[in-house]
Amino acid sequence: MKWRLMAMDAIEASQVCYCLDDFNLKDVSVSIPKGKMTSIVGPNGSGKSTFLKVVSQLVRCQSGDLRINNQPLQCFKKKEFAQTVTMLPQSKDSVPDVTVKEFIAFGRAPYQHQFQFRSSGADEEAIMWAMEATGTSKFQDKMYYALSGGEQQRVRIAMALAQKTEILLLDEPTTYLDISHQIELMEMLRHINERYQITIVMVLHDLHQATVYSDYMIAMKSGAIAQTGVPKHVLTAQFLKEVYRIDATVRFEDGFPIIIPVKYTKEALSV
Ligand SMILES: Nc1ncnc2c1ncn2[C@@H]1O[C@H](COP(=O)(O)OP(=O)(O)OP(=O)(O)O)[C@@H](O)[C@H]1O
Numbered sequence: 001m002k003w004r005l006m007a008m009d010a011i012e013a014s015q016v017c018y019c020l021d022d023f024n025l026k027d028v029s030v031s032i033p034k035g036k037m038t039s040i041v042g043p044n045g046s047g048k049s050t051f052l053k054v055v056s057q058l059v060r061c062q063s064g065d066l067r068i069n070n071q072p073l074q075c076f077k078k079k080e081f082a083q084t085v086t087m088l089p090q091s092k093d094s095v096p097d098v099t100v101k102e103f104i105a106f107g108r109a110p111y112q113h114q115f116q117f118r119s120s121g122a123d124e125e126a127i128m129w130a131m132e133a134t135g136t137s138k139f140q141d142k143m144y145y146a147l148s149g150g151e152q153q154r155v156r157i158a159m160a161l162a163q164k165t166e167i168l169l170l171d172e173p174t175t176y177l178d179i180s181h182q183i184e185l186m187e188m189l190r191h192i193n194e195r196y197q198i199t200i201v202m203v204l205h206d207l208h209q210a211t212v213y214s215d216y217m218i219a220m221k222s223g224a225i226a227q228t229g230v231p232k233h234v235l236t237a238q239f240l241k242e243v244y245r246i247d248a249t250v251r252f253e254d255g256f257p258i259i260i261p262v263k264y265t266k267e268a269l270s271v
Pocket residue numbers: 020021022023042043044045046047048049050051
């Protein structure tokens with residue numbers, strides 16, 4: 001894609017390359033709209049998490065240009081970047097021995113002096129706001145480990161929100177959640193996006209959720225951008241064939257996609 005400058009883009013990547021032992025992000029050029037919900041989809045190992053790591057500066061790309069709010073990544077001071085972009089990686093099993101409120105307070109780290117944590121009025125306000133936005137106030141004094149997986153995920157998002165950034169990067173936020181908690185979480189994210197205009201970029205595997213809950217979709221394949229656009233336009237039988245190598249039909253009912261793999265259709269018909 002040709003390099004373009006748009007005031008409405010929160011993240012702009014131009015010909016970004018990042019090489020690992022057996023894997024390369026290849027010439028990734030993509031623009032992510034400001035204040036919208038964007039999903040990154042694609043097969044396992046296609047580079048979705050790696051791309052988020054590059055954008056969040058967890059790793060440094062070897063070449064290419066990356067801009068946040070039209071400012072080159074290398075021009076950000078560390079603290080300024082941490083006050084602009086939050087990255088919530090895939091949830092890991094380690095469970096800290098702290099209360100929910102203490103856990104959420106970790107999100108305030110970019111606003112602290114290096115060797116002393118002194119909670120300010122702004123910290124308290126941000127923590128209260130994050131708990132309110134995620135509906136986690138009610139268990140603020142509970143131990144984090146004593147919450148269910150779904151509740152812990154809400155608290156993790158509250159911690160990310162407490163960082164008070166305008167861009168939120170979420171790597172597979174619905175993993176390990178049952179269907180009702182997945183929907184609850186996605187509804188919460190949509191509410192946060194609409195109410196506070198926070199740009200949300202999330203790696204998702206569920207194409208239904210990605211279609212229903214995002215304004216823009218980026219599909220990756222083998223370390224490169226395969227397709228971008230409005231989800232309902234991206235999600236076609238041709239797309240599933242090219243990106244996921246599956247034969248399937250796609251139709252929409254009340255805005256919800258219904259994906260039926262062709263093989264299963266035939267099997268179902270023959271029963
Ligand atoms: N630290 C690393 N060192 C070497 N290779 C890595 C490293 N991290 C990731 N990879 C490789 O890079 C490729 C892309 O990984 P990445 O996690 O970005 O994919 P993904 O699209 O997020 O996958 P998934 O959907 O399975 O989470 C994979 O083949 C992976 O093995």
